[in-house]
Amino acid sequence: MVPTQERSYRALTVDTVRSAVEQLQYFEDVEQLQVSEIGDGNLNYVFLLEEPATGKSLIVKQALPYAKVVGESWPLTLDRAKIEYQSLQKAAEVVPNLVPVVYHHDMEMAYTVMEDLSSHEILRSALINGNQYPNLGKDIGTYTAQTLFHTSDFYLHPFTKKALVKDFLNPELCKITEDLVFTDPFFDHDTNEISDEIRPFVTQFWQDEELKREAAKLKLQFLTEAEALLHGDLHSGSIFVTANSTKVIDPEFAFVGPIGFDLGSFLANLLLNYLSQEAHMKEKADLQVFRDFLSDTWKQTWETFATQFLELCKTKGHFTFSSIKGVAEEFVDKVWRDTLGFAGCEMVRRTIGLAQVADLNTIEDAPVQIDLKQKALTSGAALIKNRNEIKGINAFLSWIQEL
Known part of the structure; x- marks a missing residue:
């Protein structure tokens, strides 16, 4: 360099x-x-x-x-x-x-x-406005399955994989993620952006030692698990959409890391929008329809990813043990648990850390915004701590309904 x-x-x-x-x-x-x-x-x-x-x-x-x-x-x-x-x-x-x-x-x-993608709209803005994109889940599921499988040890020769790790060393931007996603929001750090109204709740949030232990485990995974070439910042501001097109942009945070991080970032940002629609969408009937769309998108994203990844392991995999029943399946189960945990960290970061989301911050009713930010923090913490207990996408969707 x-x-x-x-x-x-x-x-x-x-x-x-x-x-x-x-x-x-x-x-x-x-x-x-x-x-x-x-x-x-x-x-x-x-x-x-x-x-x-x-x-x-x-x-x-x-x-x-x-x-x-x-x-x-x-x-x-x-x-x-x-x-x-x-x-x-x-x-x-x-x-x-x-x-x-x-x-x-x-x-x-x-x-x-x-x-030029001017014909497209940034997904975050589109979702805040209540727009629906029926192909979104399938497209992001396909993007993650294909990019992550083809840069993983399931597909690449070990020499090629190690060269990939070297080529995509990205220490400065990884350090941003390590700090802003996995560290600073869990402590009283000056990079956090916390209003006086929510500070008492956040101060109590910081006292949760179990939460910090589990966040530490996830940070260590981010630091040490070189599973595949990640986008590294796959949130709703890094995706452009039309009714018939999805484009993933801005992979400058790319590095070889844990597969669940990309999926978790996407899931978290949609979940933040899910919560925020309580303020953005006034009609309850419309709110339920839109939340059903978001739930369907999560389901389709995960099922597309898992189905394609496992099929690729069968048809194109070079990892010797791929042919052994359960090896690839257990790996995908691990990715699911990681996805939930990383999603929880992203939710916490986007609520009280640096670079927060418009989904929450554009809510003009201050008490409603504070209430929804508290829900976002509580939900994020629950995903971090309970990621091993939420067994699969259907259990996750049931958990969402209880929020």
Whole structure:
């Protein structure tokens, strides 16, 4: 990896970003492009380049040498742009329809040119607005099954797998997850964002020693279990949707880790939306219909993942013991338990940690928001502590009904 300080790097602007697409010969007249900076994320610049005469458009995403959400006081490696590019390329090998097309990557300048998804909507916003996507569960189940199996020891030769681990070492961004997901929210840390109204509840929450022990176990799994190449940040803000299309974006947190982490992140963010709809959706009949859709999405996601993963183990697996009855099945059972635990950590983090979710934070009725945040914390803690007792997706759906 090239140290940041040795690179010929400069931050792009709306005036200079056209240079990133000149060599592609994608547009007829680069000078006539309309350019806007559209990024609303925490770490990067995102530029939209549009050519009115042809209707063509592209996205240029550039990593900054610091966390955009905090500023230059939080420096970050530019190598995450390469990680993201390589992860998208890996995913495109097995699920090309579920990731954006990548046209170019510049390692020195840490930018990637890719398909414009302006025709899609960010899943988080779409769900807050009560929109339903019947293919979502199947698509995310397929994405996780295919990307995770094909980068696991069930499929790869041991030498190839170990080379993959090396290629996707991502220590700085992993450290962000280790701190912001698995550590800081369980203690009174200055990265947390806690209002005065909810602080008494959170202070009591922090006294739960069993919760902290179980969170520690999950953090150790995240640190030590190199099961497959993860997206690393698979939440509803990293997914674009239309009625007929799902695109997974932003895998800059990619590294080789425990498979249940990706599934847990997705599950947690949908569960946070499930809870928040009590405030967003006023009609009880509509609320129940939408929550049924979310439940069906969870069910379809897990069942698609498990079915495809097990079938791939049978038909394409190279792990010697895959042919022994129960080996792959027991591994998938472990992934299920991990999924619940990691989902619990993500729920806690997104409720009181840094980078919270609009699902909860856009609720204007302050007492309702506090009540739902308390429910989110209680639910997250329950998933962390009871992940071994919730036996399968149907038991999970029954548990949801009791919230």
